[in-house]
Amino acid sequence: MNILVAGTGYVGTTTALVLADMGWNVTGLDPDAEKIRTLLQGSIPFYEDGLEELLRKHLQQASIRFTTDASEAIRQCDAIFICVGTPPLPDGSVDMRYIRQISEEIGRHADGYRLVIVKSTVPVGTHAKVAEWIRSAQPSPHPFDVASNPEFLREGSALADSFQPDRVVIGADGEEAVQAVRKLYASLNCPFVVTTPRTAEMIKYASNAFLATKISYINELARLCDSLDIDVNEIARGIGLDPRIGALFLRAGIGYGGSCFPKDIAGLLQTARENGARLGLLEEAAEINRTQYLHLLNKARVRLGGFQGKTVAVLGLAFKPDTDDIREAPSLRLIRSLLSENADVRVHDPIAKLPPDLARQPLTSCGTPEEAAQGADAVFLCTEWKAYRHLDWPGIKSAMKQANLFDGRNMMNADHMKAMGFYYQGIGYR
């Protein structure tokens, strides 16, 4: 079976490589010629551990190829995974233009039966729209099936999540389409949730919304723990051992970011509005997240007596460790606030870069964390990179003007840092 993967972003590239590793013949399609060139040269256009080795292996074995030519790619395949972006529009609704584009291309170029599998995160009801867009673009009728197969991988552990998923969700109208998708994943050993396309689409949003709400719950509790002088990490452990609650996604911090949670929560809230429903709990979870970084910023402002004329080092730009993704990263909100209060900001990240608007601002991008902390009145930790845990902290302390450490990820041991002479403030933890 020849498989086409449309979109070579995070999800598309990972999906293409995983399918190639499962033994399928795979073509990656993207209109972005630069991305395709990079992939053909054996490089991954973003940072994700393990992908480059897999890419080189499959390029060498000729089990994967990449192209910008939609018409040829669609004519030569049997099944198509849609992995194009679904970015947010200003009102929070989902920008469906790429989904529509690829659907119409499939309609225009497919010259026989195709199995179309939607992996992108899309609003409930998209499955029917994809079918309609394909049909209306067909010059003459050809049969096809559309299945919904949402993706649950996390950045930073994309390969492990894909090879050992917790579950595979398949939403399709006919048994044949379900079996065809199952066959593609035959080598996976995990539960399969087979359901309707609309339910599959909703499961994806419900999953991200639940995880985001769990984070906002612990983050809101962390604010109270700060007032009560209670360690929120101990609360998380104490409640997380109850299997009905579960220990994961209870790490308090300056909030969730990334290309998924903020966008998908906004998308689900928009779906609720369109259907005359209100998801009050989710609205609040989003609001807690939007303001969470301010909790730490306010503490720092009080401690420093304002930021005017103060030097502040921000360690960590990425929205989480092991990725260079800065989309919706809380570090950026913090930096913008610090700049607006006239702080002299120095930033470092092991791999992530500042976005263009911030790169133009008067701040200093540093090659090492030590350089960023030079002469600083405070250090903010915004991403829990492992390397930051093992820095020469006594050395950093002596390079700083004042040894104030604001830990936005509760990643350091408060007692150790205090014993070293730091003023230490985490989130619900000090």
Ligand SMILES: NC(=O)c1ccc[n+]([C@@H]2O[C@H](COP(=O)([O-])OP(=O)(O)OC[C@H]3O[C@@H](n4cnc5c(N)ncnc54)[C@H](O)[C@@H]3O)[C@@H](O)[C@H]2O)c1
């Ligand atoms: N990033 C994640 O961790 C993750 C995880 C699960 C689900 N998702 C969902 O998967 C989808 C893709 O996410 P991503 O992070 O890979 O997006 P991305 O923005 O990194 O990549 C999307 C790619 O699609 C390409 N594209 C646009 N139009 C196209 C067309 N007509 N044909 C072929 N390619 C086209 C773009 O050029 C781009 O390279 C989104 O719906 C997202 O919500 C993402």
Ligand SMILES: O=c1ccn([C@@H]2O[C@H](COP(=O)(O)OP(=O)(O)O[C@H]3O[C@H](CO)[C@@H](O)[C@H](O)[C@H]3O)[C@@H](O)[C@H]2O)c(=O)[nH]1
């Ligand atoms: O206890 C926690 C766990 C996570 N986070 C933050 O939450 C965000 C998201 O983290 P994570 O879920 O690990 O990363 P993503 O790659 O965004 O993955 C999420 O979004 C993807 C896209 O939809 C889904 O496929 C995944 O299942 C879902 O976990 C990051 O900013 C984390 O710092 C916390 O603050 N506390």
